[in-house]
Amino acid sequence: MKGNDLISTxxxxxxxxxxxxxxxxxxxxVADLLKHGSTGIGTFNxxxxxxxxxxxxxxxxxxxxxxxxxxxxxxxxxxASVHTPEDLEKIELSNVDFTALNGDFAEKHxxxxxxxxxxxxxxxxxxxxxxxPKQEKPYPSLLEVAKGQPTFTNDNVTGTIIGYYAPExxxxxxxxxxxxxxxxxxxxxxxxxxxxxxxxLTGDLQIFxxxxxxxxxxxxxxxxxxxxxxxxxxxxxxxxxxxx
Amino acid sequence: MKGNDLISTxxxxxxxxxxxxxxxxxxxxVADLLKHGSTGIGTFNxxxxxxxxxxxxxxxxxxxxxxxxxxxxxxxxxxASVHTPEDLEKIELSNVDFTALNGDFAEKHxxxxxxxxxxxxxxxxxxxxxxxPKQEKPYPSLLEVAKGQPTFTNDNVTGTIIGYYAPExxxxxxxxxxxxxxxxxxxxxxxxxxxxxxxxLTGDLQIFxxxxxxxxxxxxxxxxxxxxxxxxxxxxxxxxxxxx
Numbered sequence: 172m173k174g175n176d177l178i179s180t181x182x183x184x185x186x187x188x189x190x191x192x193x194x195x196x197x198x199x200x201v202a203d204l205l206k207h208g209s210t211g212i213g214t215f216n217x218x219x220x221x222x223x224x225x226x227x228x229x230x231x232x233x234x235x236x237x238x239x240x241x242x243x244x245x246x247x248x249x250x251a252s253v254h255t256p257e258d259l260e261k262i263e264l265s266n267v268d269f270t271a272l273n274g275d276f277a278e279k280h281x282x283x284x285x286x287x288x289x290x291x292x293x294x295x296x297x298x299x300x301x302x303x304p305k306q307e308k309p310y311p312s313l314l315e316v317a318k319g320q321p322t323f324t325n326d327n328v329t330g331t332i333i334g335y336y337a338p339e340x341x342x343x344x345x346x347x348x349x350x351x352x353x354x355x356x357x358x359x360x361x362x363x364x365x366x367x368x369x370x371x372l373t374g375d376l377q378i379f380x381x382x383x384x385x386x387x388x389x390x391x392x393x394x395x396x397x398x399x400x401x402x403x404x405x406x407x408x409x410x411x412x413x414x415x
Numbered sequence: 416m417k418g419n420d421l422i423s424t425x426x427x428x429x430x431x432x433x434x435x436x437x438x439x440x441x442x443x444x445v446a447d448l449l450k451h452g453s454t455g456i457g458t459f460n461x462x463x464x465x466x467x468x469x470x471x472x473x474x475x476x477x478x479x480x481x482x483x484x485x486x487x488x489x490x491x492x493x494x495a496s497v498h499t500p501e502d503l504e505k506i507e508l509s510n511v512d513f514t515a516l517n518g519d520f521a522e523k524h525x526x527x528x529x530x531x532x533x534x535x536x537x538x539x540x541x542x543x544x545x546x547x548p549k550q551e552k553p554y555p556s557l558l559e560v561a562k563g564q565p566t567f568t569n570d571n572v573t574g575t576i577i578g579y580y581a582p583e584x585x586x587x588x589x590x591x592x593x594x595x596x597x598x599x600x601x602x603x604x605x606x607x608x609x610x611x612x613x614x615x616l617t618g619d620l621q622i623f624x625x626x627x628x629x630x631x632x633x634x635x636x637x638x639x640x641x642x643x644x645x646x647x648x649x650x651x652x653x654x655x656x657x658x659x
Contacts, residue, residue, distance in 0.1 A: 180627075188584045189528070281638045284433070285630055339642055340432045343584035382628040383424075386529055394525045398583055 179258055180381040181286045181335065182207035185250040185393070188343045190218075191406050192396045193310040197247020198387035201229055204251050205244070207383070210288070212334050212352045213251025218316060219305035221363045223333060223354040224253060230354055232361035234304035236323050240358065249387075252335055252345070254288050259375035262291065268368040272349055282336045286382050289351065291332040291374035299324045300353055300362025317410030323362060330355035332364060332374075343403055344384065423502055424625040425530045425579065426451035429494040429637070432587045434462070435650050436640045437554040441491020442631035445473055448495050449488070451627070454532070456578050456596045457495025462560060463549035465607045467577060467598040468497060474598055476605035478548035480567050484602065493631075496579055496589070498532050503619035506535065512612040516593055526580045530626050533595065535576040535618035542597055543568045544606025561654030567606060574599035576608060576618075587647055588628065 184199040197216035204213070205227060213222040220233040222241075229241040260280075264271065277283065301320045334351030341347060354361035387393045428443045441460035448457070449471060457466040464477040466485075473485040504524075508515065521527065545566045578595030585591060598605035631637045 186584060284638055284640060284642070285632050339644060340430060340587035340647070342644075344588075378632060380630055380632055382626070382630075384626040384628065386624055386626075388529050388622060388624055394528055396528060398528070400583060400586075403584070 178380045179254070179377060180383050181252060181254050181288065181379040182383045182385065183252045183345055184248065184385045185387060186344050187250065187346055187407065188398055188403055189393050189396055190250045191313040191403060192398065193312050194390070194392040194396055195249050195306055195310045196390070196392065197249050198390045198393065199248055199251065199385070200244065201241070201246050201248065202244040204248060204253055208253030208255045210256055210290070210333060211251060211253030212350065213248045214303060216247045216249065217305045217307065218249070218303045218313070221300070221302050221352055221361065222248065222251065223352045223361055225331065225333060225354070230358060230361055232300070232302045234302045234321050236302065236321070238354070238358055238361045254377065254379070256288070256290070256375070256377060259377050262374045262376050264291065264372050266370060267291070267372050269349070269366065277336070280376060284338045286338070286379040287336040288377040288379070289332065289334060289336065289374065291372040292330070293369055293372040294327065294329045295367055295369045297324065297326050297366065297368050298328055298330070298353055298364070299366035301365055302362045312406065314406040314410050322365065323360070325355070325360050328355050328360060330360070332367070334364070341382070342407060343400070422624045423498070423621060424627050425496060425498050425532065425623040426627045426629065427496045427589055428492065428629045429631060430588050431494065431590055431651065432642055432647055433637050433640055434494045435557040435647060435654070436642065437556050438634070438636040438640055439493050439550055439554045440634070440636065441493050442634045442637065443492055443495065443629070444488065445485070445490050445492065446488040448492060448497055452497030452499045454500055454534070454577060455495060455497030456594065457492045458547060460491045460493065461549045461551065462493070462547045462557070465544070465546050465596055465605065466492065466495065467596045467605055469575065469577060469598070474602060474605055476544070476546045478546045478565050480546070480565070482598070482602055482605045498621065498623070500532070500534070500619070500621060503621050506618045506620050508535065508616050510614060511535070511616050513593070513610065521580070524620060528582045530582070530623040531580040532621040532623070533576065533578060533580065533618065535616040536574070537613055537616040538571065538573045539611055539613045541568065541570050541610065541612050542572055542574070542608070543610035544597055545609055546606045556650065558650040558654050566609060567604070569599070569604050572599050572604060574604070576611070578608070585626070586651060587644070
């Protein structure tokens with residue numbers, strides 16, 4: 172349990188609901204995003220790939236399987252989350268996979284109603300990721316995109332898992348439960364984590380007091396977008412429900 | 416449309432979902448809440464009344480219909496929202512009621528996907544409020560409490576409406592749509608606004624870039640609370656769905 176005097180914040184730009192509706196134009200620059208944290212995940216303008224941010228360095232996995240080291244700080248993102256690592260709880264896990272993270276681990280750390288960041292490093296026996304392909308206008312819904320996303324696997328690879336846990340009641344605002352990305356130590360393999368298992372991983376867990384949810388209020392597509400909560404819930408379940 | 420360089424934040428402590436589940440113990444002091452804004456709404460420990468905060472002064476409407484001017488800054492609240500009035504858009508409305516706020520007004524200001532604060536002053540032809548009665552442990556669900564809340568009406572009264580608009584996708588985190596409280600100029604009549612109409616009101620609208628959602632992460636009832644999303648949606652619809 173952290174002390175009462177420490178306040179930590181997860182910063183999120185954009186909402187999953189708006190992205191689901193096909194609002195995929197970037198609405199925050201990398202430069203502005205990095206003002207709120209050095210570590211995180213997201214996607215680029217047009218849903219172009221899976222982003223991993225570690226120590227202020229930005230990596231983009233694109234849908235042919237390559238990883239770009241992005242140095243353009245004016246590139247824009249429609250949806251991204253970052254934080255500043257601090258007040259970390261050290262984690263050591265054996266025989267770990269999504270079943271363990273969703274089960275014993277989430278229960279032990281009483282995650283279900285809070286936001287947390289997880290970083291895990293080590294050698295992975297197996298990793299499976301997916302990478303969103305860049306979309307062109309008129310943008311389809313995220314559900315349509317999700318049906319045709321390429322996946323990639325890698326065995327015996329050393330790397331880092333980075334991402335977040337979000338409470339179920341925020342499940343239209345962001346991805347509920349675990350939303351994790353992976354990047355290999357050689358920065359050649361990365362993506363949105365679908366499956367993994369490892370004998371031994373080490374890392375850290377950070378629990379947030381605050382979600383700072385930033386809205387692109389000057390973006391008309393965001394502002395005017397229609398939300399059908401029933402369709403939204405079904406779509407999120409189909410496109411994001413892949414971790415258990 | 417506000418400028419890109421102005422950032423404003425709505426601060427919220429606690430979640431509607433947790434309150435619905437019966438977690439009614441206060442988890443933030445008035446002193447700590449007021450660090451994040453001078454104006455807002457909320458409720459006290461044990462769901463004791465309806466709170467109106469104007470210019471840093473805290474008023475509590477209690478269920479016998481009286482209004483207390485609260486000066487105890489160590490009193491605790493389980494759920495509250497505050498902001499600092501700034502970058503205000505002046506509002507003048509004729510023949511205004513909830514139908515107008517939910518319809519033309521929300522559409523004109525493109526509110527549906529954003530958070531906003533509304534403050535309206537003037538003479539009201541009619542006002543109907545409800546006031547949550549203080550609960551004792553073991554706390555019931557908010558749905559149970561909502562079934563038996565006293566209501567009060569007042570005609571030809573001058574006063575202020577203060578409260579917030581929230582997007583539908585945040586409807587388990589806070590009250591979606593309008594969540595407004597009322598207090599009379601003589602500070603003798605106040606509560607959670609159920610109905611009103613007025614010939615002419617003036618005030619201001621403030622649109623937020625950010626929701627700062629603060630969680631009572633050291634509170635075990637909050638941390639461990641079970642959320643059944645289906646029951647939660649039904650309960651919120653029944654207990655909060657009163658403005659249209």
